Amino acid sequence: MTSIQILAPVPGVAVALADVPDPVFSQGMVGWGAAVNPPPGPVDAVAPVGGKLFKLMPHAYVVMTPDGVGVLTHLGLDTVKLNGEGFIALAAEGDEVAAGQPLMVYDVPAVTAAGYNPIALVVVMDERDPNSVTGVASGEIDGGGVLFTVSR
Numbered sequence: 001m002t003s004i005q006i007l008a009p010v011p012g013v014a015v016a017l018a019d020v021p022d023p024v025f026s027q028g029m030v031g032w033g034a035a036v037n038p039p040p041g042p043v044d045a046v047a048p049v050g051g052k053l054f055k056l057m058p059h060a061y062v063v064m065t066p067d068g069v070g071v072l073t074h075l076g077l078d079t080v081k082l083n084g085e086g087f088i089a090l091a092a093e094g095d096e097v098a099a100g101q102p103l104m105v106y107d108v109p110a111v112t113a114a115g116y117n118p119i120a121l122v123v124v125m126d127e128r129d130p131n132s133v134t135g136v137a138s139g140e141i142d143g144g145g146v147l148f149t150v151s152r
Contacts, residue, residue, distance in 0.1 A: 001151050001152065002067060002151070002152055003149050003150070003151050004049060004065065004067075004069060004149065004150050004151075004152070005049075005099075005146050005148075005149050006033065006034075006048045006049060006071060006122055006124070006146070006147050006148050006149065006150060007046065007047070007048045007049070007099055007100055007143075007144050007145065007146060007147060008036050008046075008048070008120075008122070008137070008141045008142065008143055008144065008145050008146075008147040009036065009045045009046055009047075009048055009073045009075070009120050009122055009143065010036050010038040010043045010044075010045050010046075010075075010106060010120045010143045011036070011038065011039060011043060011140075011141065011142050011143040011145075012036040012037045012038040012039055012120070012140070012141065013036065013037045013139065013140060013141070014034060014035070014036055014136065014137040014138050014139060014140075014141045014147060015034065015035040015036065015037055015119065016034060016035075016136060017032060017033055017034050017035060017121070017123070017133075019035075020035050020077075020119060020121060021077070021117065022077050025074070025121050025123065028123075028127075028128070028130055030072060030123050030125060031072065031123040031124045031125045031126055031127040031128075032123060032124060032127045032128075032129070032130045032132065032133045032150075033071075033072075033121065033122045033123035033124055033127075033133060033147075033148060033150075034121075034122060034133070034136045034137070034147050034148045035119050035120060035121045035122065036119070036120045036122075036141060036147065037118070037119050037120075038106065038108050038118055038119075038120055039108065040108055040109060040112070041108060041109065042105060042106065042107045042108060042109065043105075043106050043108060043143065044090070044102040044104070044105060044106070044143065045073065045075055045102070045103055045104040045105070045106045045120065045143075046099075046100050046101060046102050046103060046143055046144050047061075047063050047073075047097045047098065047099055047100060047101045047103050048063060048071050048073055048099070048122050048147070049063050049065050049069070049071050049099050050063070050065065050066075050097060050098045050099040050101075051063045051064045051065040051066055051096070051097065052064045052094065052095070052096055052097070053091055053092070053093055053094060053095045053096075053097050053103065054070060054093070055093060056089060056091065056092065056093040056103075057080070058080075058082070058083070058084030058087045058089070059074065059075050059076060059079040059080055059082065059084070059086075059087055060072065060073060060074040060075060060080075061073050061103055061104065062125065063097060067152075069124060069150070069152060070124070070125035070126070071122065071123070071124055071125065072121075072122070072123050072124075072125050073103075073120065073121070073122050074120070074121040074122075074123075075087065075104070075106050075111075075118070075120050076111045076116050076117060076118045076119065076120070077116060077117040077119060078116055078117075079111060079116050081116075082110075082111065082114060082116070085110060085114070086106070086107040086108075086110035086111045086114070087104055087105070087106060087107065088104060088105040088107075089103070089104055090102050090103055090104055090105065091103045091104075099144075100144040106118075106120070122147055122148075124150045124152075127150065127152075132150055132151050132152065133148050133149070133150050134148065134149050134150075134151065135148055135149045136148040
């Protein structure tokens with residue numbers, strides 16, 4: 001069994017996944033993890049783990065670890081509807097990235113002004129066992145701080 005530390009993509013207040021107001025995430029349909037409520041200004045969103053930037057969308061990205069664990073970072077709820085507004089990519093799909101490396105500028109004020117919840121979600125894709133996610137942070141967390149640990 002391997003333990004992987006998953007970093008917070010943005011600074012803010014750590015939130016348990018069950019408390020996210022979106023059933024797709026709060027019920028673990030995508031996978032299990034945690035979330036961060038970001039501060040009200042623009043922030044850099046960082047890689048939660050090191051590996052290959054497997055998928056890059058304007059509002060989300062997936063980093064695949066060398067061990068084949070996919071970690072999704074989704075910036076905001078329903079932000080796909082913004083068609084990229086409020087997000088600036090700092091890396092390209094296929095890049096090798098280090099844990100904590102800035103991957104995107106996240107314009108939190110633009111997202112909230114458009115009426116969307118800016119919460120940043122981090123889930124281990126296809127992780128079906130919520131008990132595999134441990135040590136979930138609570139309270140204030142720095143971007144790049146350990147948000148949780150997953151055992152696989």
